[in-house]
Amino acid sequence: MKRECLAVALAIVALAAPVWAAKEKDPNAREIVISGGTAEWGARGMRPAGEKFTVKAGAPSKDMAFVEWVGNVECLADFKSPETTFTVPANYPFHHIHIAAAYRRVPKRFVHALFQDHVVLQRDMPVPVWGWSQPGDEVKVELAGQKKTARAGADGRWLVKLDPMKASAEPQKLTVKSPAAGAEYQDVLVGDVWLCSGQSNMYGSGPAVEDTEKADYPNIRLFNNNVSQNDYNGAQPFEDLADAKNSWVKCSPDAARHWSRVAFYFGRAINQHNRVPLGIIISALDGSCIEGWMPKATLESLPEHIDNGRFKPAWNLSWGAGEMPYLRYNAHIAPLGPYAIRGVLWYQGESNGNTRSALRYRDLLTLMIRDWRKVLDNDKLPFVIIQMHLFGKLDTKREPGSGRVPWAELEESQMVVAKTVPNVGCAVTYDFGREQSLHPPDKKNISARAALVARKVAYGEDVVCCGPIYKSMKIEGDTIRVSFDNLGGGLVAKDGEPLRHFAIAGEDKKWFWADAKIDGDTVVVSSSKVKSPVAVHYAWGGGQNEANLFNKAGLPAALFRSDNWNEEPEKK
Secondary structure, three states: OOOOOEEEEEEEOOOOOOOOOOOEOOOOOOEEEEOOOEEEEEOOOEEOOOOEEEEEEOOOOOOOOEEEOOOOOOOOOOOOOOEEEEEOOOOEEOOEEEEEEEEOOOOOOOOOOOOOOOOEEEOOOOEEEEEEOOOOOEEEEEEOOEEEEEEOOOOOEEEEEEOOOOOEEEEEEEEEEOOOOEEEEEEEEEEEEEEEEEOHHHHOEOOOHHHHOOOOEEEEEEEEOOOOOOOOOEOOOOOOOOOOOOOEEEEOHHHHOOOEHHHHHHHHHHHHHHOOOEEEEEEEOOOOOHHHHOOHHHHHOOHHHEEOOEEOOOOOOOOOHHHOOOHHHHHHOHHHOOOOOOEEEEEOOHHHOOOOOOOOHHHHHHHHHHHHHHHOOOOOOOEEEEOOOOOOOOOOOOOOOOOOOHHHHHHHHHHHHHHHOOOEEEEOOHHHOEOOEOOOOOHHHHHHHHHHHHHHHOOOOOOOOOOOEEEEEEEEOOEEEEEEEOOOOOEEEOOOOOOOOEEEEOOOOOEEEOEEEEEOOEEEEEEOOEOOOOEEEEOOOOOHHHOOEEEOOOOEOOOEEOOOOOOOOOOO
C-alpha cells in the first residue's frame, strides 16, 4: 500500500485550556515537543530505515499524560509515558508527522455550557436542562412560569425536563439555583434548533457581502461549537463542552460574516418560512472524514476499519489531522446530548470520496445517524443530507470509462441512506456545482434546497423537495426505458436541449454515451454502439452540472446506475 503521510495522534489528559505548541519545520529535527493542541514536523522524501524520533510532553504536570494514540502506523509505539521514541521502517515515504492533542475530560459546570444568554430552546417538545452540583443537592429550574426540581445524583449530575412550549420571540429569563450555586440567563427564546455539521463546505464562513450587510436577524442565533485543527479533541466522550468561551450570538451584519455560509442561509430560509426564532449549533471541520464524527465503539465493531487493533484511515494514507477517528465526536457531538433540537443538517463527504470509503459510506452514515439520535435522545431525529457533487468537465468526445467512480458512489450512498433510513432526506445540488471546485460557491441556493427538504422531513409539509429518483428500468429491444419516482409534475429537460449525461452498456460492461428522450413519465435511452443494452446510468461522472434532467418543480434528477458492477470496496 502506498504511504504518503505519517500521522500520530496523542491523547492528553488536561483540565486547563491548552497551550498550543509551535510548528517545527526543521527537516533535520529528531525531537518534537508538545504541550497541547497540534505540533507538526515537516520533512519530505524518503527517510532512512531505522531513523528514530522522540516525542515529548512539554511542561509535564500531574494534569497531563499520554493515554493513547489513534492511527494505523504500525511502526509507532503506544504513548503511555511523557516521552516515547519510535523508529521509521525501511523505505517509509512520508512528508510530515502530525501530532494532535486529545483530552480525556473537561470541567463539569453547574449548568451545561449550551445554556447561556440568548439561548434558543426547542419548541413543541420536552426541553432537558442539566448540569452538575454536589451529590444530593436539590436544583431548581424556572422558566416562563414553569418550576422544576431535580436532585443531583452520586456523580453530581442533575437534569430536569421543561414541559413543551410554544414558539415565542418574547425574551424570557432562565433561572437555576442550588444550595451552593445559582445562574440566570437572559433573553431566552423558544423556537427551532438545528445542528449543522460536516466538513469544509459546511465549515466555510461568510455569506455574500450584500446579504451580510442586511443580516439583522436578532431572532436567529448561532452557537459556534466549530472545530479547528488546533481545537479540543476527546480521547473519550465529553459530558460538557470543552471551550467555555463559546456563546449564543445574535445574527447581525458584524456577526454573520464569521458564520458558516451554509448555516446562515439555511437558518435564514427556515426562519423566514416558519416565522419563529431559530437557533443554530455549528460543529464542523474542514478536511474531516465521517469516521471522526462517529463513536469509537461503533468503529471498533466494524472489522473493515480495524487492522491489528489499529484504525484504518479513510484514505489509503495514514490519518491526517482532520481524518482522525472518533475524536471530533467525543468533544463536539457527545456533549450536546440530550439538548432538544429540531434536526441535523449534514454536509460532508469530500474526505470519503475514494475507493476505500465511498461504498462503505452508506453503512457509516447510517450508523452515525443512529448514534447521534441516541446521544441526542431522539430516535426519530430528522437528518437532512446535502449531497456532494462530482466536479470536472463533461467530455462527450471520450466514452465513459468502465472503472469505478468513487465520488459518484459516495453520492449514491448518500441517496441510499435518505431512501432507507426513516426521517432522512437528501438535497441534490450538483446543478450548482462548478467544473474545477469541490466547493460550489452558490451556497445560498444549495441551502435553500436543503431547507426545502427540511420542510418535508422535519416539518411534515406536503412539498416536492427532490427531483426525479430512479425507480426501475426495462429493456425494450435495443433501448432501455427508465422509470422514476418523485416526478414533481413531470419530466423536463431544464434547458430545452437534448438530455445529457446518460450512458448505456451491454454484457461486456463497456459504457457509451447514449441518446435519451423523455417519453411521458419515462426516459428512453439508446446508443447505436450498443445493440443489446443491459445497464444504464445517469450523471455518473464529471461535469454533473451539465446534466439536465429535471422535474417540472425545477429540481434535478438524482444520479443513478441500474447495475451493481464494481461493488466491492478496496480492501487494502
